[in-house]
Amino acid sequence: MRFLFDKNTWQEIFGSIGKNKTRTIITVIGVMWGIFIYIVLAGASKGLDNGFERNFETVAKNSIWAWSQSTSMPYAGYKTGRRMRLKVGDAITLENRIPEIQYIAPVNTKGVFGGEAAQGVRGLKSNSYPVYGYFPVIAKMATQKIYDNGRFINDEDEEQARKVCVIGERTEQELFEKDEDPIGGYIRIDGIYFQVVGVHKFTQTTPFGTDGDIYIPFSTFQKLYNTADNAQYFTIAAYDDADVVQVEKDIKSVLKSIHRVHPDDERAFGAFNLGEIFNKIMGFANGLTFVSLIVGLATILAGVIGIGNILLISVKERTKELGIRRALGATPNEVRSLIILESVFLTMIAGVIGIIMGAGVLNLINNLTQDSDFPYTNPTVPIPLVIGALLVMVILGTLIGLIPAQRAVSIKPIDALREE
């Protein structure tokens, strides 16, 4: 070990490495390229991973939407093709029966899935906008950013069926003047006056959302449009650790039992499972990480083998020099360590340069994709992976160095000296 920290040892190594600079540089490039590829791939797949994660961050990742359709099987005396209708009460039953459900909220809409949108009027300005009847709990499932001074629908709005609304950015632009504060202002929705309590920043939290959506309390929606206890769909969030596929199945079977639908009827209720899709995407990202790991390590291996190859040639070239050293008193171990240390040193230098270059390229890509929709955020390579790669390089460098080192000492000094 003392040998490793000896200044003299390093002077010897620098001496022999510096002797043939071109060869050293070419050797180093092999490993450098390997670790560079490894870092860029690992970082890029992490970036994609983070990017997907960011794209989903506004929605609870375990979200499920469930809606009603028509039956396709006769059951319990009912004929086929019966039109199903979700009831507000179903939500309570679902929440009680399925413990994995964290939040559930019935939703009614107007002008979202076909049908006429609501007429929003303010003074002389008017346009048609989709209207949602939302429970306050929706905010916990699909995070809507509300602009300063504003707020989302709260429990009191819901209890008292207040005529308040949260409007979209576009709605604000179309109904209000540019420098006017919309908060506290009134707009008319299908003939009824509503007070604006918030403006939401548009983020795609459902496949059908737009920047003109108007949210009003669910109870107000019931009164305005006479929806009684019907619900158009349920927005459901399962707990993070729940098996979302199972939860979706449970929801459907509970709904079937409430509404007396044949247990095997696949058509009566529809559902969209974001959790399942999210898991698939994350699975893809994980696969990508794994592939990049394998490709990176294979490239490093190829580079290290290159170093071994070059050192083998170098030992052949230096046969005479090594013979002189041994005539002057170098022991076989000293010669061996010189070659191995050279190998490890070259590998490490190459590795560190490769890591720095890889980090640079990752940073560049990050800057270029900063403001785009491309799902790519904060590409990082976890420190353990970097240390692991360096460790792999040291081990491989040592192992590959053993071959030329053994070759160097296998030649007798007298034969080495004779070589011209």
Add this chain to the structure above:
Amino acid sequence: MIEIKDLHKSYKMGSNSLHVLKGINFSVEAGELVAIMGSSGSGKSTLLNIIGMLDEADEGEYDLDGIPIKNLNETKAANYRNKFLGFIFQSFNLINYKTALENVALPLYYQKMPRKQRQEKAMKYLEQVGLKEWSHHLPSELSGGQKQRVAIARAMVAEPKVLLADELTGALDSTTSYEVMELIQKINDQGNTILVVTHETDIAQMCKRIVYLRDGVIIKDEKVKQVRAKAHV
């Protein structure tokens, strides 16, 4: 200093074996300057290599300053070479990417001497061979005679018991050869034991004793009146 008894050495050449040394009896006292002469194939280089522990005898005894040299492994041989012997080669064998000073300091590196001490000592010996001003030149920037003087300094630096020179003037013209021999004589005058292998009579005459080798046996071993190289320069 050197005691050799009944030394045999043969080389295997396929199915034949070539008997190179056929029972050498030979001893060298401290402070001697011995020339080993013989035509090529007489076994003089083989003898020198065995004395230099670069090669091993098949049979016979070899004592160096009272230490029996037998069954050495590579590491031990390397340590003995480093401590007891200094080599001077026909083709100089300097390491071409190291400066004269670094070349001279190399044996001390293998003695694990600290760098500073090493360089001071190497410089001292370079000065002795008259190359102080050339200490930071690479071998490629030196003349043949200068290279051989660097090699002599390198052989001397570890203060070995015996200096072994194999055809040290073989690659030099006669004037340079005499200069180098003058240096060898000077070193010998300081009390160092030196063995010179040569096939040149004039070089041999500059030693104090000549051992003639032919076909693996010593045919003549005589003390001669030393010709001082200085007279020829």
